[in-house]
Amino acid sequence: xxxxxxxxxxxxxxxxxxxxxxxxxxxxxxxxxxxxxxxxxxxxxxxxxxxxxxxxxxxxxxxxxxxxxxxxxxxxxxxxxxxxxxxxxxxxxxxxxxxxxxxxxxxxxxxxxxxxxxxxxxxxxxxxxxxxxxxxxxxxxxxxxxxxxxxxxxxxxxxxxxxxxxxxxxxxxxxxxxxxxxxxxxxxxxxxxxxxxxxxxxxxxxxxxxxxxxxxxxxxxxxxxxxxxxxxxxxxxxxxxxxxxxxxxxxxxxxxxxxxxxxxx
Ligand SMILES: Nc1ncnc2c1ncn2[C@@H]1O[C@H](COP(=O)(O)OP(=O)(O)OP(=O)(O)O)[C@@H](O)[C@H]1O
Ligand SMILES: [Mg+2]
Numbered sequence: 001x002x003x004x005x006x007x008x009x010x011x012x013x014x015x016x017x018x019x020x021x022x023x024x025x026x027x028x029x030x031x032x033x034x035x036x037x038x039x040x041x042x043x044x045x046x047x048x049x050x051x052x053x054x055x056x057x058x059x060x061x062x063x064x065x066x067x068x069x070x071x072x073x074x075x076x077x078x079x080x081x082x083x084x085x086x087x088x089x090x091x092x093x094x095x096x097x098x099x100x101x102x103x104x105x106x107x108x109x110x111x112x113x114x115x116x117x118x119x120x121x122x123x124x125x126x127x128x129x130x131x132x133x134x135x136x137x138x139x140x141x142x143x144x145x146x147x148x149x150x151x152x153x154x155x156x157x158x159x160x161x162x163x164x165x166x167x168x169x170x171x172x173x174x175x176x177x178x179x180x181x182x183x184x185x186x187x188x189x190x191x192x193x194x195x196x197x198x199x200x201x202x203x204x205x206x207x208x209x210x211x212x213x214x215x216x217x218x219x220x221x222x223x224x225x226x227x228x229x230x231x232x233x234x235x236x237x238x239x240x241x242x243x244x245x246x247x248x249x250x251x252x253x254x255x256x257x258x259x260x261x262x263x264x265x
Contacts, residue, residue: 001032001067001154002032002033002066002067002077002153002154002155002186002187003029003030003031003032003066003067003068003187004028004029004030004053004064004065004066004155004187004189005028005029005030005064005065005066005068006026006027006028006029006049006052006062006064007027007062007063007064007065008025008026008027008061008062008063009023009025009026009027009049009052009059009061009062009063009064010023010024010025010026010059010060010061010062011023011045011048011052011057011059011060012060012061020211021211021212022045022048022211022212022213023045023048023049023059023212023213023214024212024213024214025062025214026049026062026213026214026215027215028206028215028218030187030189031187032154032187033185033186033187034187034188034203034204035181035187035188035190035201035202035203035204036188036189036190036202036203036204036205036206037190037191037192037197037198037201037202037204037205037206038050038189038190038191038192038205038206038208039191039192039193039195039198039205039206039207039208039252039256040207040208040209040210040213040216040256040259041208041209041210041256041259041260041263042193043210043211044208044209044210044211044213044259045208045211045212045213046159046191046208046213047159047191048213049189049191049213050080050157050159050189050191052064052071053066053071053078053155053157053189054074054078054080054157055071055072055073055074055075055078056074058071066078066154066155067154076100076103076104076151076153077153077154077155078153078154078155078157079100079147079148079149079151079153079155079156079157080148080157080158080159081144081145081148081156081157081158081159081161082144082159082160082161083159083160083161083163083164084164085132085137085140085141085143085144085164086144087132087140087143087144087147088132089131089132089133090131091131091132092128092129092130092131093119093124093127093128093129093130093131093132093135093143094115094119094128094129096132096143096147097115097118097119097143097146097147097150098111098115098150099147100147100150100151101114101115101150101151104151114150114152115150118146118149118150119146121146121149121180121183121184122142122143122145122146122149122176122180123142123176124139124142124143124146127139136169137164137165137166137169138165138166138169138172138173141161141162141164141165141173142173142176144161145161145177145180149180149184149186153186154186154187155186155187155188155189156186156187156188156189157188157189158188158189158190158191159191160191160192160193161173161190162174162192162194162197163192163193170194170197171236171237174197174200174201174236175235175236177201178200178201181201190202195249195252195253195256196240196249198252199221199245199248199249199252200236200239200240200245202221202222203220203221203222204218204219204220204221204222205218205219205221205248205252206218207219207252207255207256209259210259210260210262210263211263216255216259217255219248219251219252221248224244224248228242228244228245230242230244230245
């Protein structure tokens with residue numbers, strides 16, 4: 001299982017005399033194996049939300065639960081992928097992917113088997129013995145995703161994982177992530193600034209307001225994807241051309257622009 005629940009969550013930073021409300025009244029449930037993307041203006045609290053689920057930070061009020069248990073610390077059942085790949089430069093691709101399994105004290109034969117299979121799945125098999133600096137940015141990001149996936153986590157937390165990639169590589173990664181997510185579904189919380197990416201990948205898109213970050217709107221993309229049969233189109237650019245896609249994208253753009261305008265007003 002991997003059900004994430006934000007139960008009336010608030011997060012306040014800073015001194016009591018000068019508090020900064022980063023998150024306010026966040027109510028959200030991400031269902032088991034559901035893919036939810038969060039978009040919102042810079043500084044609205046997206047990363048903060050993700051850190052709460054990861055167990056790197058804790059709410060000031062309310063609670064964040066996974067499978068009805070309050071989160072007390074990071075755990076292997078919740079894997080995190082950041083914008084900066086943070087691979088160990090002195091370890092090979094295989095060793096980078098293997099590390100988490102090692103920490104979990106998984107037996108060598110099983111580690112090898114799981115690492116091999118994710119290397120195959122992510123088209124990295126021929127690079128297993130390369131070091132990160134010998135790989136392109138897109139490949140490094142694939143390693144970072146493989147490293148998270150190999151742990152077989154219930155929950156995958158991704159904070160702008162494709163933010164550092166060029167546009168073409170990004171599209172390839174988006175298509176690969178969709179392929180991976182269909183074959184091996186996980187509960188995913190995915191943060192992005194790219195509206196198209198959110199609509200293409202997610203079952204639901206959460207739009208946040210400017211600080212203090214609240215949930216402004218939640219869009220059900222999945223029902224539209226299914227009713228409009230997006231999956232019959234293989235290429236991302238064909239999906240992005242569909243009227244139903246454009247409509248959703250424009251709606252989100254407008255909503256974000258409204259927040260931005262209000263923030264600068
Ligand atoms: N540890 C901290 N101490 C004080 N303030 C913090 C801390 N962490 C985050 N904040 C503040 O909380 C707000 C939300 O930050 P957060 O990183 O969650 O935003 P974000 O939505 O991820 O932004 P971006 O899109 O730019 O990554 C920001 O104003 C930030 O300065
Ligand atoms: Mg952030």
